[in-house]
Amino acid sequence: MSATVLITRPKAQAEAFAASLEAAHGGPVNCVISPLIEIAPVAVVGALDEVKHVVFTSINGVSQAMRVGIPVGITAWCVGTRTAQAAAELGFDVRIADGNNRSLVALIVAQAPVGRMVHLRGRHVAGTVVDDVSAAGINCEAVIAYDQVAIAPTQLALDTLKGETPIIVPLFSPRSAKLFGQIADFNAPLHLVVISEAIDVVQQNAPVVSRAVAKSRDGVGMVAATLARYAEISP
The missing domain is CATH 3.40.50 (Rossmann fold)
Incomplete structure (x- = not known):
């Protein structure tokens, strides 16, 4: 069967x-x-034009980057290959982890980037990327750019x-x-x-x-x- x-x-x-x-x-x-689940953009409060690093844990975040004002060409820390490919197509300077949040946090912590970093994410997330990166002494902010509507x-x-x-x-x-x-x-x-x-x-x-x-x-x-x-x- x-x-x-x-x-x-x-x-x-x-x-x-x-x-x-x-x-x-x-x-x-x-x-x-x-x-x-349907991806629904949400309004983002505050300017993001001074962001130097953006964290992407899904293609959904990449798809919202231009709309919310993430500067093109900055470093994008991507959870895996598919997300990195989408970010690269938009002109970001990508760094690629091994496909999961744990490896992404390890990559960021190992390279210790300097400058404002945001995690462009949905309202519902699995994992604690921002908390884990921040615990290592690297300032990272969560920016909710979309909702995952049932x-x-x-x-x-x-x-x-x-x-x-x-x-x-x-x-x-x-x-x-x-x-x-x-x-x-x-x-x-x-x-x-x-x-x-x-x-x-x-x-x-x-x-x-x-x-x-x-x-x-x-x-x-x-x-x-x-x-x-x-x-x-x-x-």
Whole structure:
């Protein structure tokens, strides 16, 4: 029986993840894209024209940089390759971590940059980048540039969840897991793939058959873990 991969990330990231799955798989992967979060820009108070360093932990932050007035060409400390590529395309001088917040903090602390630094982020975050960088004596400010607004699943996603086909659900954050857990009427057997041990779906009636944790806390790890489960269910 072929499995379905249900991707609940914001639209652009969901499409990119589906493309990464197919590229790594070397062929089509049965995916249903149903974002549970929509990126909504928010007003930023205060000028940012004197910022010398910007921290990006997602492409969503990069997409808001020009709108809020981050100076082009300054150093951008990026969590991973995909985020760095997006920042470089806008003209930032990128520094690239190994795909997770821990390596990003380590990179910043090791190079000890001087000058005003901001973490351009969403209202909801997993991790403590600003606190961890500041604890090392490097001043870093959080600037909330967008909100991650919850949206309803698509009818296709609901129909798929009510079916009998096994569903693989990659979950990248505790909030995504929480929103997914709020969907009613699960029937299909669920196989969760999570980016960290802290992420789970807490719902009494959710038919969770398995839960796999990615070996690395980044997109590469999530692609590998998702495809490993896909291969087991869809030989």
